Amino acid sequence: MDFLAAAIRIATPLLLAALGGILSERAGVFAVGLEGMMLAGAFSAAIATWASENFGAGIAAAMAGGALVGVMVAVVTVRFRADNMVTGLAANILVAGLTSFLLRAAGQGGRPPAIHLVPLAPWPIPLLSDIPLLGKLLFVHPPLTYLAIVGCVALTLLLGRTQLGLTLRATGENPEAVFASGGNPKRVRVLAVIACGAVAGLGGAVLSLQQVGTFTDGMTGGRGYLALASLIVGRWTPSGAAAACLVFGAADAFGLRLQTFGLPTSSYVLQMAPYVIALIVLASLGRATRLPAAIGQPLD
Amino acid sequence: MSGLSDGAAARLTLSRDNLLPRIALAVALSLACAAALIALSGHNPLTAFAAMAAGALGSAHQLGVALNKTTPYLLAGSGVALCFRAGIINIGAEGQIAIGGLGAAATALLWPVEAALPAILLALAGGALAGAAWAALATAIHLFRQVHEVLVTLLLNFVAILLVQQALAGSLGEFGAGFLQSPLMPHPVWLPRAIPGLDAHPGFIVGAVLAAGLSWLLWRTRFGFSLRVAGASRPAAAYAGFSVGRITWGVMLLAGALAGLAGGIEVLGVQRRLIEGFSLGFGFKAVTVALLGALEPLAVIPAALFVGLLEAGSLSMQRQVGVPSSLVAVIEGLTMLFVLAATVRRRAG
Numbered sequence: 016m017d018f019l020a021a022a023i024r025i026a027t028p029l030l031l032a033a034l035g036g037i038l039s040e041r042a043g044v045f046a047v048g049l050e051g052m053m054l055a056g057a058f059s060a061a062i063a064t065w066a067s068e069n070f071g072a073g074i075a076a077a078m079a080g081g082a083l084v085g086v087m088v089a090v091v092t093v094r095f096r097a098d099n100m101v102t103g104l105a106a107n108i109l110v111a112g113l114t115s116f117l118l119r120a121a122g123q124g125g126r127p128p129a130i131h132l133v134p135l136a137p138w139p140i141p142l143l144s145d146i147p148l149l150g151k152l153l154f155v156h157p158p159l160t161y162l163a164i165v166g167c168v169a170l171t172l173l174l175g176r177t178q179l180g181l182t183l184r185a186t187g188e189n190p191e192a193v194f195a196s197g198g199n200p201k202r203v204r205v206l207a208v209i210a211c212g213a214v215a216g217l218g219g220a221v222l223s224l225q226q227v228g229t230f231t232d233g234m235t236g237g238r239g240y241l242a243l244a245s246l247i248v249g250r251w252t253p254s255g256a257a258a259a260c261l262v263f264g265a266a267d268a269f270g271l272r273l274q275t276f277g278l279p280t281s282s283y284v285l286q287m288a289p290y291v292i293a294l295i296v297l298a299s300l301g302r303a304t305r306l307p308a309a310i311g312q313p314l315d
Numbered sequence: 316m317s318g319l320s321d322g323a324a325a326r327l328t329l330s331r332d333n334l335l336p337r338i339a340l341a342v343a344l345s346l347a348c349a350a351a352l353i354a355l356s357g358h359n360p361l362t363a364f365a366a367m368a369a370g371a372l373g374s375a376h377q378l379g380v381a382l383n384k385t386t387p388y389l390l391a392g393s394g395v396a397l398c399f400r401a402g403i404i405n406i407g408a409e410g411q412i413a414i415g416g417l418g419a420a421a422t423a424l425l426w427p428v429e430a431a432l433p434a435i436l437l438a439l440a441g442g443a444l445a446g447a448a449w450a451a452l453a454t455a456i457h458l459f460r461q462v463h464e465v466l467v468t469l470l471l472n473f474v475a476i477l478l479v480q481q482a483l484a485g486s487l488g489e490f491g492a493g494f495l496q497s498p499l500m501p502h503p504v505w506l507p508r509a510i511p512g513l514d515a516h517p518g519f520i521v522g523a524v525l526a527a528g529l530s531w532l533l534w535r536t537r538f539g540f541s542l543r544v545a546g547a548s549r550p551a552a553a554y555a556g557f558s559v560g561r562i563t564w565g566v567m568l569l570a571g572a573l574a575g576l577a578g579g580i581e582v583l584g585v586q587r588r589l590i591e592g593f594s595l596g597f598g599f600k601a602v603t604v605a606l607l608g609a610l611e612p613l614a615v616i617p618a619a620l621f622v623g624l625l626e627a628g629s630l631s632m633q634r635q636v637g638v639p640s641s642l643v644a645v646i647e648g649l650t651m652l653f654v655l656a657a658t659v660r661r662r663a664g
Binding site for chain 1: 461469656
């Protein structure tokens with residue numbers, strides 16, 4: 016049970032970032048910038064909560080910080096038609112430097128300020144949390160974990176059951192058709208990438224507000240790329256991505272276990288699992304991967 | 316991003332469109348943003364930039380450090396430039412450098428050679444071969460299974476870095492070191508201080524010569540022509556009878572070998588052992604440098620120098636003025652974004 020709880024804990028930030036990534040990629044923009052969006056979210060959340068002593072402000076700031084990175088990526092990829100991947104990479108480098116720089120600028124004499132936040136406490140859901148075994152596992156989580164689950168359901172409905180979702184998917188598959196039917200595919204892409212940033216920013220906030228209680232340089236540590244892998248393995252669906260995040264979380268939790276039992280070598284192989292699984296999924300599906308058809312293609 | 320040769324005149328310029336003014340503008344804009352950030356943090360931008368310049372160029376030792384920092388960006392960056400020219404977005408240099416370091420270190424430790432020159436050449440060949448092999452794996456998955464090359468190269472980066480950690484945690488690691496590193500390399504493979512008066516290994520010279528060679532390959536050979544055609548338009552390349560598969564293999568293996576060499580030189584010339592995370596971020600900055608050099612191998616030389624000098628100078632800027640050295644990553648990221656925005660692609664195909 017502890018093991019599963021650890022898997023859920025590790026999966027939560029990944030899932031939020033992956034949900035954002037699905038928004039962006041289904042609209043036709045590769046989400047390599049997830050790492051930077053998460054890092055910006057983690058940073059803004061920590062700084063805002065520290066300055067205002069209010070978690071609500073921190074969460075709003077996380078969304079704003081991530082969305083800001085989304086704006087940058089959207090402008091360069093959609094307006095200037097630059098390569099999606101390389102732009103995402105550039106945003107990641109920029110955010111890594113900028114958060115580290117601003118953290119030190121916020122402190123005294125070039126040193127980062129001491130930020131110690133009390134991590135968000137679990138909110139047990141009345142009644143449900145009293146169910147033996149399952150109650151503890153599923154219904155005693157900090158708030159952002161519930162948000163990730165709700166977000167997963169909401170995004171599934173949005174993509175499958177709404178006009179907005181249809182337009183979003185069409186923009187990723189066949190932007191000319193969206194244009195022909197009176198839509199504005201460029202605007203859809205810009206908004207999708209900004210929304211992706213806001214949601215991925217929440218994923219970053221999970222790290223700084225809910226799990227660690229502070230911000231450290233590069234604290235996302237590649238989780239944005241892991242989220243990217245999970246949305247590929249989940250084949251661009253929220254539920255698939257959620258399953259992939261849980262598997263990755265379980266692999267990671269298992270690796271941590273192994274380490275405590277004194278088998279350190281295998282943990283690196285286990286950490287490879289998400290990336291290797293993603294590669295195997297991509298390679299085995301080949302052409303049938305169903306990558307959004309117009310992904311990465313600039314619009315005129 | 317890519318252009319066909321317009322004959323002799325094109326050989327002298329960066330590409331069909333001369334991108335130099337736009338790239339200069341992009342660099343100026345990012346430096347202006349950096350200056351604003353420095354001012355925001357309560358320091359004088361001019362003092363900070365002066366400290367940075369003094370830190371990078373102030374002494375023979377500092378300049379040597381800067382040239383050593385430039386080397387991996389130059390080697391890997393010119394390979395990335397070649398791939399991008401061919402329309403192949405290879406962002407796998409990060410992993411290829413790490414595997415190259417592993418290959419060079421393993422060669423040096425497992426096949427010790429007494430004489431310095433053969434020992435060095437053997438170890439570096441091991442590094443280049445390992446980097447090329449890692450790129451070959453990516454190319455095979457990309458071509459045979461029709462998987463987008465960016466996804467393959469990106470995912471393999473993480474596998475590569477973990478593979479290096481695994482090797483260091485296993486047989487290649489130094490027993491009882493407390494963290495993941497190999498034993499010290501045997502003395503014969505240490506790269507000499509080759510540039511007179513400077514504290515630098517020969518990596519920069521090697522990189523500059525290879526970049527010149529790649530530029531020749533790009534503009535003066537049939538293969539170079541075919542890869543430029545493929546970069547401009549895949550259908551045109553196919554119509555002209557060029558095999559896009561062969562072009563992809565060619566540029567990927569070359570880029571992988573160069574990145575592997577970069578990793579090997581870093582291990583033999585700077586760290587003198589394989590250390591976990593020794594190349595963190597090198598491969599991504601190689602992409603920065605390739606873009607900054609307008610995908611022209613010769614122009615990658617000054618582009619890599621720019622980044623190398625920034626990084627060499629940033630630490631003294633932090634020490635003397637108190638401006639955090641992470642400003643360099645801000646400048647790199649901004650430069651990359653501005654260059655991307657400024658060198659708008661024509662509609663291809």
